Amino acid sequence: MAEVKTKGEVIVNRAAIVAVMLALVVMLTPILWITATAFKPRNLATTVPPTVMFEPTLSPFAKLFTKRSQLREPVEQEVYDAAPWWEQLVFDGGEQVVRNKKTGEATPSGFGGRYLNSLIVSIVSTVLAVSMGTITAYGFSRFRVPGEQDWLFFILSTRMLPPIVVAIPMFLMYRAVGLYDTHIGLIILYTAFNLSFAVWIMKGFIDEIPREYEEAALVDGYTRLQAFFKIVLPEALTGIAATAVFCFITAWNEYAFALMMTSRNAQTAPPYIPSQVGSGLSDWTVIASGTFLFLLPVAIFTFLLRNHLLRGMSFGAIRK
Amino acid sequence: MARIEIKGLNKSFGASRALRDLDLVVEDGEFFVLLGRTGAGKTTILRSIAGLEKPDSGMVKIGDHDVGGWTAAQRDVALVLQQYSLYPRLTVRGNLEFPLRSKTRKFTESEIAARVEKAAKTLQITHLMDRKVERLSGGEMQRVSIGRAIVRQPAVFLMDEPLSALDAKLRESLRVELKRLHSDLGATFLFVTHDQVEAMSMGDKIGVLRQGRLVQVGTPSDIYERPLNTFVARSVGSPPMNLINGRMSGGEAQIGAFRLPVSIAGAVERPVTFGVRPENVTLQSGAPVEAKVFDIEDQGVIKVLTLEMGSDRLHVTVPAGTKVGRDEMVRFGWKPDRVLAFDPDSGMNLALA
Numbered sequence: 001m002a003e004v005k006t007k008g009e010v011i012v013n014r015a016a017i018v019a020v021m022l023a024l025v026v027m028l029t030p031i032l033w034i035t036a037t038a039f040k041p042r043n044l045a046t047t048v049p050p051t052v053m054f055e056p057t058l059s060p061f062a063k064l065f066t067k068r069s070q071l072r073e074p075v076e077q078e079v080y081d082a083a084p085w086w087e088q089l090v091f092d093g094g095e096q097v098v099r100n101k102k103t104g105e106a107t108p109s110g111f112g113g114r115y116l117n118s119l120i121v122s123i124v125s126t127v128l129a130v131s132m133g134t135i136t137a138y139g140f141s142r143f144r145v146p147g148e149q150d151w152l153f154f155i156l157s158t159r160m161l162p163p164i165v166v167a168i169p170m171f172l173m174y175r176a177v178g179l180y181d182t183h184i185g186l187i188i189l190y191t192a193f194n195l196s197f198a199v200w201i202m203k204g205f206i207d208e209i210p211r212e213y214e215e216a217a218l219v220d221g222y223t224r225l226q227a228f229f230k231i232v233l234p235e236a237l238t239g240i241a242a243t244a245v246f247c248f249i250t251a252w253n254e255y256a257f258a259l260m261m262t263s264r265n266a267q268t269a270p271p272y273i274p275s276q277v278g279s280g281l282s283d284w285t286v287i288a289s290g291t292f293l294f295l296l297p298v299a300i301f302t303f304l305l306r307n308h309l310l311r312g313m314s315f316g317a318i319r320k
Numbered sequence: 321m322a323r324i325e326i327k328g329l330n331k332s333f334g335a336s337r338a339l340r341d342l343d344l345v346v347e348d349g350e351f352f353v354l355l356g357r358t359g360a361g362k363t364t365i366l367r368s369i370a371g372l373e374k375p376d377s378g379m380v381k382i383g384d385h386d387v388g389g390w391t392a393a394q395r396d397v398a399l400v401l402q403q404y405s406l407y408p409r410l411t412v413r414g415n416l417e418f419p420l421r422s423k424t425r426k427f428t429e430s431e432i433a434a435r436v437e438k439a440a441k442t443l444q445i446t447h448l449m450d451r452k453v454e455r456l457s458g459g460e461m462q463r464v465s466i467g468r469a470i471v472r473q474p475a476v477f478l479m480d481e482p483l484s485a486l487d488a489k490l491r492e493s494l495r496v497e498l499k500r501l502h503s504d505l506g507a508t509f510l511f512v513t514h515d516q517v518e519a520m521s522m523g524d525k526i527g528v529l530r531q532g533r534l535v536q537v538g539t540p541s542d543i544y545e546r547p548l549n550t551f552v553a554r555s556v557g558s559p560p561m562n563l564i565n566g567r568m569s570g571g572e573a574q575i576g577a578f579r580l581p582v583s584i585a586g587a588v589e590r591p592v593t594f595g596v597r598p599e600n601v602t603l604q605s606g607a608p609v610e611a612k613v614f615d616i617e618d619q620g621v622i623k624v625l626t627l628e629m630g631s632d633r634l635h636v637t638v639p640a641g642t643k644v645g646r647d648e649m650v651r652f653g654w655k656p657d658r659v660l661a662f663d664p665d666s667g668m669n670l671a672l673a
Contacts (some may be wrong), residue, residue: 210404212401212403212404212405213404213407213408215370215372215392215399216399216401216405216407216468217407217418218371218372218391218392218393219370219371219372219392219393219395219397219398219399220393220418220419220422220468220472221393221419221422221423221424221425221472222393222422222423222424223391223393226422226423231407234409235408235409
């Protein structure tokens with residue numbers, strides 16, 4: 001709708017747009033840089049001044065997913081021609097893909113497995129935290145729970161301590177019970193981190209849903225559980241989406257515990273990417289390509305839920 | 321069809337007692353209106369009958385069954401609320417079908433369609449069937465929620481101020497429709513309201529509630545003509561009944577320096593609170609008492625005068641054509657047979673005590 005604005009408002013409006021643009025430049029430049037570097041040939045990655053125009057290549061990704069070693073002498077033309085495109089890209093960089101002596105199979109780097117671990121752990125822990133959080137919040141919202149305020153405070157209090165403080169005892173406990181370096185171990189950890197958050201956020205959303213809806217359903221011949229699924233859940237979808245995005249981001253980005261509690265089997269991507277900095281001469285293009293791929297799921301997830309988020313971010317402001 | 325019987329119902333929320341030893345009987349097929357102010361316990365009674373609230377003690381019977389241990393779903397009652405009574409995200413049709421699709425009732429698709437069709441026709445909402453409920457007006461919403469109640473053909477209808485959120489005109493037309501619906505369905509209606517006009521115009525019987533207790537139950541004319549105490553007397557009628565402190569003396573009412581005739585049988589000398597409805601006070605040139613007109617409120621059909629009579633103020637309704645000005649002195653009397661006497665301390669109607 002067209003609004004009538006005074007001159008002052010127009011100026012404020014323009015100033016706000018400029019401020020937002022500046023903020024966006026500051027925040028998006030690193031992402032642009034990472035994305036650009038992920039597609040650069042190695043020799044252009046660290047030039048001063050930075051190379052802006054270049055021919056994009058997939059060689060950083062080819063290197064990211066394979067185990068490589070330095071070529072001592074240039075590769076023979078026949079071997080080069082016979083190699084698949086991704087191996088040629090590795091040859092171009094003066095390296096060769098390490099192949100299994102017996103089978104001749106290319107040896108993959110750790111990245112693919114770590115990335116998969118990240119997906120498994122983040123998705124499962126998000127689903128668990130959000131579903132448990134929603135049900136718990138529903139209980140607190142709709143029933144008279146003895147000591148309700150104390151319980152809620154207790155749940156909140158688990159977030160009052162930086163989790164890393166308990167890392168050492170957790171590590172010892174995990175080793176003792178055999179959860180060290182397992183998917184389930186990380187999933188339990190991340191679910192626990194996110195659960196209190198999910199309960200509090202979801203309680204806000206569910207409190208906003210008039211209980212008359214469910215009571216009407218109860219009178220209409222439905223059980224409490226049916227009423228919950230048919231009436232409350234659809235209404236709470238916005239809140240669930242917002243909560244899920246936050247939980248997913250927390251689990252996906254978590255670094256310290258992933259580094260400490262896992263090694264070969266269940267390690268996630270965050271500790272893996274920086275570990276590549278240390279091995280030999282850092283190839284920044286490979287690190288950038290790993291980071292680029294790591295950015296994608298959160299971006300996609302958030303994009304898919306954007307409609308819910310727009311309403312959900314203004315916590316609890318649902319239409320009545 | 322069913323009779324509702326409540327015995328010794330108690331319910332507290334924390335420190336506040338919502339219901340105190342409440343007894344209530346709604347006969348089969350009756351249109352019973354519970355009248356009470358906010359917090360009188362009206363809604364708690366409805367919710368206890370519907371099974372949404374568990375009473376602390378007491379018995380609720382619907383038909384021949386003690387439904388104390390029954391869930392809301394098992395009780396076969398319908399509930400119409402003031403607001404939030406429709407399921408969002410569903411169309412009107414979806415809302416009407418919703419109660420029929422419950423697993424506790426097994427209806428075939430054709431049966432569902434037939435019942436929905438019939439309810440929609442009864443309430444004249446057939447043109448709205450595919451609309452989302454958030455795009456309905458307030459009156460349409462309440463029609464649909466009444467529709468959702470009648471598709472199940474329950475034995476008992478519970479209505480919690482269903483008309484309060486509507487504007488005055490709509491309220492009136494829905495009032496008429498609800499009464500017609502009641503006589504068509506022949507079901508038991510328990511209707512809760514704080515609006516005395518609604519109570520008087522709709523109820524076969526009215527129950528006046530105060531602080532979780534039922535003060536008086538009776539037909540609208542019982543309540544209006546023979547209130548049990550001053551609370552009931554002031555609960556119905558607009559403007560409310562005049563209550564004036566005075567004395568019975570020599571078969572006459574003595575109010576300050578004024579004396580007015582009354583026809584109360586067996587009257588003894590004692591202090592009394594006289595109750596007289598505004599329409600039973602008459603302005604006449606030869607009437608016994610003189611008072612000053614303090615305020616005039618012209619309501620079109622009638623004028624409501626406020627008379628100043630010593631320290632008391634008295635509401636009087638007179639025909640709109642009456643010529644009278646503010647601060648004018650007028651003479652008035654009352655209809656002696658329509659004057660009630662209440663005990664000034666307990667507020668009880670002396671004729672019924």
